[in-house]
Amino acid sequence: MSRSVKCSVFFLVFGAILIILGCVLIPVFHNFIHNEIKKQIPLKKGSTSYTNWVDPPVPIYFQVWVFDLVNPLEVTEQGATPAVFQKGPYSYREHRHKVNISFFDNGTVAYREKRSFTFDREMSVGPENETFTTVNLPMITIAELLRYEYDWLQEMVDALLEVVNDAELFLELSIADILWGYEDNLMKAIKDIANRFNHTFADDFGLFYNTNGSDDGMYTIFTGSDVQGVNKFNMIDKWNSKTSLGYWNTPPCDMINGTDGTMFPPFVEKSDNLYIFSTDICRSIYASYEKPVTQKGVDLYRFSVPPVVFERASLNENNAGFCTPPGNCLPSGVLNISVCKSGAPVVISNPHFLEADTEIIEGVIGMHPNKEEHETVLDVDPLTGLVFNAQKKLQLNAFLQRVNHIRSTSNIKETIFPIMWLNESALIDNKSANEYKSSLVTPIKVTQAVQYGLIVVGAFLFICALAFPIKHRMSQKNTDALVDIHNDRLTNDRPPTERTNLIQS
Incomplete structure (x- = not known):
């Protein structure tokens, strides 16, 4: 197996892993967030939500x-x-x-x-x-x-x-x-x-x-x-x-x-x-x-x-x-x-x-x-x-x-x-909004960026892995064609010999 083929296989597998990982993280993180909210929402004495409920800030x-x-x-x-x-x-x-x-x-x-x-x-x-x-x-x-x-x-x-x-x-x-x-x-x-x-x-x-x-x-x-x-x-x-x-x-x-x-x-x-x-x-x-x-x-x-x-x-x-x-x-x-x-x-x-x-x-x-x-x-x-x-x-x-x-x-x-x-x-108020964003909105956005980032990078690698052999074969064909043309030119440019017709039709 050539080196280029090995690289293609590696990027193909690695890209697929990143795509799968990104897709798996979406429901996993979704369930994690929902479970955390279910833990934090209920009213109970001593919690921050209880304090804000008793005296709305x-x-x-x-x-x-x-x-x-x-x-x-x-x-x-x-x-x-x-x-x-x-x-x-x-x-x-x-x-x-x-x-x-x-x-x-x-x-x-x-x-x-x-x-x-x-x-x-x-x-x-x-x-x-x-x-x-x-x-x-x-x-x-x-x-x-x-x-x-x-x-x-x-x-x-x-x-x-x-x-x-x-x-x-x-x-x-x-x-x-x-x-x-x-x-x-x-x-x-x-x-x-x-x-x-x-x-x-x-x-x-x-x-x-x-x-x-x-x-x-x-x-x-x-x-x-x-x-x-x-x-x-x-x-x-x-x-x-x-x-x-x-x-x-x-x-x-x-x-x-x-x-x-x-x-x-x-x-x-x-x-x-x-x-x-x-x-x-x-x-x-x-x-x-x-x-x-x-x-x-x-x-x-x-x-x-x-x-x-x-x-x-x-x-x-x-x-x-x-x-x-x-x-x-x-x-x-x-x-x-x-x-x-x-x-x-x-x-x-x-x-x-x-x-x-x-x-x-x-x-x-x-x-x-x-x-x-x-x-x-x-x-x-x-x-x-x-x-x-x-x-x-x-x-x-x-x-x-x-x-x-x-x-x-x-x-x-x-x-x-x-x-x-x-x-x-x-x-x-601004203070409560900033606290909410730092505790929930920002982590969610960062995690979503990671999730979709994995999918995008994985898809890019996957496409590159598929495209590289095709490009390599096309490049090889172009190289072979250029060699043939070059050889033809060399043949046409050689001086006539005894065995070469002086008049070519």
């Missing part, structure tokens, strides 16, 4: 934009379309801390999460005592509770509304008032009457009254331990010891399903729906894959809430259970949550009624829905399920309707009236 912001009504008299007296002007943002730093933590043998942990809010003047357009004109939600709540009561009771309350301060349909309130609460004269005056009809009213009212410094209930979630597996990590088992809410009309609508939206089970696929339970909207929803994004140098999947989630029941029969009362279904893009707000006619939607029916958007002057600005998004690491960027956007509205014998509502046009929209957001 990522800065959280709670931002509010209010809608200032510019034509209250025309709306009340003439039934004009409400015209609003957006003001904001008014920004708060949100702090979360988990308390009353108890682990159980079935792979679950129970806790409460305290939330507190601190006003951030530098990130706001003005102080939180700035005022705006908005709907008198206590007043329309009382009117709504009286809708099916006796006429004489409606007339008695209407007479009371005429003499009590703060009983008009629209009020001027500050940002702090509408959020955290203010003493309401009407609620104080109506309290005794309401008690006789099994309705309880406090003296104060605010959309987030008693939220600052408190929690929204006891959560029991799966830790992701071997008992239940990482596929259930952070999934809610119970809320306030319940697996269903008791608000909605069908079991699928009423069930508590998903995580709290801060983390998801690992190994997220584009085909997955990420389920989230939110006490703010009194239901579970889901987000579906939208597009790839990059945050802090990490490749992520962006999930968003699709329009079908809030689609009208006539288009999506799965939403029939959210009609309140049963059969009374609102158009697409809005949800009546009065059943979980003590009868207050509160309706939720996307900001500026994004994805809502045209009749809802055109029912208020000043709505400018924009997908990029008003969409709820979650940027999720598909490997670990960690959320690098979250923007939960929600609009709170009041359902304005006429009520018999309540004169302040006699001229109004039925409207979903926008009060405010908010964005509760969190973006991973």
Whole structure:
């Protein structure tokens, strides 16, 4: 065997070994990474993940934009379309801390999460005592509770509304008032009457009254331990010891399903729906894959809430259970949550009624829905399920309707009236992102480079080993041809001899 053939065989075998090694390392390393993640994901005392879970290091912001009504008299007296002007943002730093933590043998942990809010003047357009004109939600709540009561009771309350301060349909309130609460004269005056009809009213009212410094209930979630597996990590088992809410009309609508939206089970696929339970909207929803994004140098999947989630029941029969009362279904893009707000006619939607029916958007002057600005998004690491960027956007509205014998509502046009929209957001900080990249992203990229590098080098050697003999044979043929030509020339250039014809034909 010639030396060239031996070299070809060596490179052929060595290249094949590198290709096989690179291909074998792909599933081996894939399984290794998955197994390591399965070890690190579960919540357990003493781990770094547990510390970050108890006190999230990522800065959280709670931002509010209010809608200032510019034509209250025309709306009340003439039934004009409400015209609003957006003001904001008014920004708060949100702090979360988990308390009353108890682990159980079935792979679950129970806790409460305290939330507190601190006003951030530098990130706001003005102080939180700035005022705006908005709907008198206590007043329309009382009117709504009286809708099916006796006429004489409606007339008695209407007479009371005429003499009590703060009983008009629209009020001027500050940002702090509408959020955290203010003493309401009407609620104080109506309290005794309401008690006789099994309705309880406090003296104060605010959309987030008693939220600052408190929690929204006891959560029991799966830790992701071997008992239940990482596929259930952070999934809610119970809320306030319940697996269903008791608000909605069908079991699928009423069930508590998903995580709290801060983390998801690992190994997220584009085909997955990420389920989230939110006490703010009194239901579970889901987000579906939208597009790839990059945050802090990490490749992520962006999930968003699709329009079908809030689609009208006539288009999506799965939403029939959210009609309140049963059969009374609102158009697409809005949800009546009065059943979980003590009868207050509160309706939720996307900001500026994004994805809502045209009749809802055109029912208020000043709505400018924009997908990029008003969409709820979650940027999720598909490997670990960690959320690098979250923007939960929600609009709170009041359902304005006429009520018999309540004169302040006699001229109004039925409207979903926008009060405010908010964005509760969190973006991973640089320190946490760099730690994540150094511990997981960089090692994965280096290993992948080695894997595919072995395959590329092996393939190159393999091809060279196959090509070298061919090239050698072609080169040999060319050499032989040149020798023949050279010999022919030598023959033709020799002087004639006795045996050579002097005349050649």
